[in-house]
Amino acid sequence: MQVVIIGSGNVASHMAKAFVLNGIPLIQVFGRNSEELKKIAEELNVPYSTEHLAEADVYFICVSDNSIEDVSKLITKKDGLVAHTSGSLPKEILVGEYRKSSFYPLQTFSKSKALDYKKIPFFIEAENEADKELLFELANKVSENVMESSHEKRKYIHLTAVFACNFVNHLFSKAKEISDSQKIPFDYFLPLIDETVQKIHEIEPKLAQTGPAVRNDVRVLQLHEQLLKDESLEIYKTMNHSIKKMYEL
Amino acid sequence: MQVVIIGSGNVASHMAKAFVLNGIPLIQVFGRNSEELKKIAEELNVPYSTEHLAEADVYFICVSDNSIEDVSKLITKKDGLVAHTSGSLPKEILVGEYRKSSFYPLQTFSKSKALDYKKIPFFIEAENEADKELLFELANKVSENVMESSHEKRKYIHLTAVFACNFVNHLFSKAKEISDSQKIPFDYFLPLIDETVQKIHEIEPKLAQTGPAVRNDVRVLQLHEQLLKDESLEIYKTMNHSIKKMYEL
Incomplete structure (x- = not known):
């Protein structure tokens, strides 16, 4: 063969x-x-x-x-x-x-x-x-x-992978863009990123959510929006909107 | 003390x-x-x-x-x-x-x-x-x-962390929502997720990007949009738009 x-x-x-x-x-x-x-x-x-x-x-x-x-x-x-x-x-x-x-x-x-x-x-x-x-x-x-x-199932496997991998990597790129703009070494964030992923090996991602959006911390959300523009701001708003929807905030 | x-x-x-x-x-x-x-x-x-x-x-x-x-x-x-x-x-x-x-x-x-x-x-x-x-x-x-x-720098550290952790975790939640909807075990995606993160320990995230958006694979992008709705569709469009902008596609 x-x-x-x-x-x-x-x-x-x-x-x-x-x-x-x-x-x-x-x-x-x-x-x-x-x-x-x-x-x-x-x-x-x-x-x-x-x-x-x-x-x-x-x-x-x-x-x-x-x-x-x-x-x-x-x-x-x-x-x-x-x-x-x-x-x-x-x-x-x-x-x-x-x-x-x-x-x-x-x-x-x-x-x-x-x-x-x-x-x-x-x-x-x-x-x-x-x-x-x-x-x-x-x-x-x-x-x-x-x-x-089946092809039907495989389509959804691929789509899930786009969210869990391709989009996640793009968030890392955008995060690095922000930290680079302030000369903050991206290495600082690696333990946080590693833990974010380790966590979902043990806890459902929905239960592992942290951050200002899931706390509905309006003051921080507004502050962050002032620091962002263009695609980064769009991502910020879209993700926060989706988080609020998921947790019915 | x-x-x-x-x-x-x-x-x-x-x-x-x-x-x-x-x-x-x-x-x-x-x-x-x-x-x-x-x-x-x-x-x-x-x-x-x-x-x-x-x-x-x-x-x-x-x-x-x-x-x-x-x-x-x-x-x-x-x-x-x-x-x-x-x-x-x-x-x-x-x-x-x-x-x-x-x-x-x-x-x-x-x-x-x-x-x-x-x-x-x-x-x-x-x-x-x-x-x-x-x-x-x-x-x-x-x-x-x-x-x-300084407070000024810390604000940006926190903002970077929101992208690199809070939003990443939300993408995992949305990914799991998609796989759950098709009864696909989310465990299938853990090696992919682990590798997505291991990769950025070695390669700049911008250079590690894969997936249909960075390949400008119009057929797959359209197919995926048909499979999504509501916040998932918004995230899909926003992320793909941002990827295309970053790579000038």
Whole structure:
């Protein structure tokens, strides 16, 4: 059983690494960006190509959602299995005569950040039992946490992840913008941030809420609004409004 | 040197514990809520009162910002030192003939969650050098991370903390609302959330951003908007708008 990864971005490079580290026979990384492909190929000692897609049993398309459809047309092998790694798109976005599937790793991938692949939940959807079993077998080599998921459910998993990860990271960026503007080292906030996350391992987030909005501390809320402008002020108002709604304040 | 803590909420209970654990002579916890005071007093083996405020060298007012002014009037001792623990209010909010100060712990406190006090940054402001030194001495017994901070700077530290902690926790609440609505266990998202935070210990948050907004993935953004309503939709739009602005998309 031989697999190919298509793509050279964050997801592709981590999936390639996870496969190679766990003995999955990755025979090629394929894509457009030869510089990025070369880095992956050299690190993992795997062939790469920008021109000739290798013949494989399973193709993993690890490119941005906007490109999946176009990229999927490059695969001409009819008796192969193709999986995309999108949280939001159905497996039917893939265009070809091969068998279609989805192989969604619930994690945030940045190239320069090492990951413990064992803990990443993988969500799998396939056309038939045999393909599902094959994808489970591969995912189980990488992770301890492999599940089946319909497209309908996967959409909501991805949406939840956007709130719990992408938007959270953006709040960190905005927080750093504020502290940078006053020459306050962002490192001061790391113990607070770590504790914010540790807390929800033990307490429901709704019960862990602290801060001026949940106390309906009008004086502080007004003071803060005076210190903010533009998108930061919009975020401040939107989040406080939502907190007040949640706690019926 | 004897100290009293006024208050029985999250901050008061953790401050009392941090003081007792580190050998600071806490002679009383004082407040209105006898039930909560009793819990703190029994756990730490410290006297409590709802009526007679003990005579002490330093009083720590650990109550919500809205109540600090009123509570400060209860302290009639003229040669004492009084500190509030608010991130946003000036020390001059305190009303009395005593010396005024601020003693701000940068952390999120929930009663049921144990904390490593050593890592909490404390920000101190006082009227004179002697008081500053005294408060540093106390804070240094609790934490490895004690600094001076003007009110002006402290306001921005608190504001940054609201973005990095309070709003982040609310995003976790909203994320859980979405996953609960589809009967998806919120535990699935904990490795993702942990990694989101581990990442910013190594990478600037601005460089760690992932997700559909920073990829300007219009198809996914539209799909997600269709799945959301009310405050969740407002947050979705506000955050995506801010992400696009930050990355000039």
